[in-house]
Amino acid sequence: MKSIRQFESLIDQQWVAISLEALTEGYLARLPHAEMKLDVAVLGKGHYSLLMEGLSFDVTIHGRQGHYQVTVNGNAFEVVLRDPKQLRHLAGEGVDSDGPVSVSAPMPGKLVRLLVAEGDSVGEGQGVAVVEAMKMQNELKAPRAGIIEKVRVAEGQAVNGGESLLTIR
Numbered sequence: 001m002k003s004i005r006q007f008e009s010l011i012d013q014q015w016v017a018i019s020l021e022a023l024t025e026g027y028l029a030r031l032p033h034a035e036m037k038l039d040v041a042v043l044g045k046g047h048y049s050l051l052m053e054g055l056s057f058d059v060t061i062h063g064r065q066g067h068y069q070v071t072v073n074g075n076a077f078e079v080v081l082r083d084p085k086q087l088r089h090l091a092g093e094g095v096d097s098d099g100p101v102s103v104s105a106p107m108p109g110k111l112v113r114l115l116v117a118e119g120d121s122v123g124e125g126q127g128v129a130v131v132e133a134m135k136m137q138n139e140l141k142a143p144r145a146g147i148i149e150k151v152r153v154a155e156g157q158a159v160n161g162g163e164s165l166l167t168i169r
Contacts, residue, residue: 010080067080075160115127
């Protein structure tokens with residue numbers, strides 16, 4: 001039986017579904033617009049070495065009950081997680097499906113092409129940007145239909161994993 005852990009993370013004021021599947025060697029992380037294999041070595045309590053697509057990351061994690069301080073290669077991030085199973089009783093409360101939604105870089109790389117501009121209408125699943133990492137290009141798609149409210153990056157710009165590229169309203 002496969003071991004799959006599902007949770008949501010708060011990214012740019014939007015809850016994003018993430019699943020983590022244990023493999024024979026490592027893990028498979030699934031995000032809305034990307035999938036990546038992770039190899040993890042435990043270095044100590046809350047200290048990990050992460051290998052993702054040929055890149056190495058030194059990661060420390062401190063916190064509890066869904067609120068964590070995560071440091072990746074010296075860069076600190078606040079991470080908020082929740083278990084969607086614990087929220088079923090809310091029947092959709094607290095999630096604003098009409099509010100703005102962010103499209104974020106799934107991994108560090110370079111924004112090679114913007115396929116939209118501020119004010120453009122987009123359909124759900126429409127390509128909005130192309131990020132290149134490790135000489136592979138990933139087309140990022142709109143998670144829902146809407147209007148491009150804000151573009152935060154320019155073509156040719158280096159981007160961090162999880163960085164918000166644009167917002168759809």
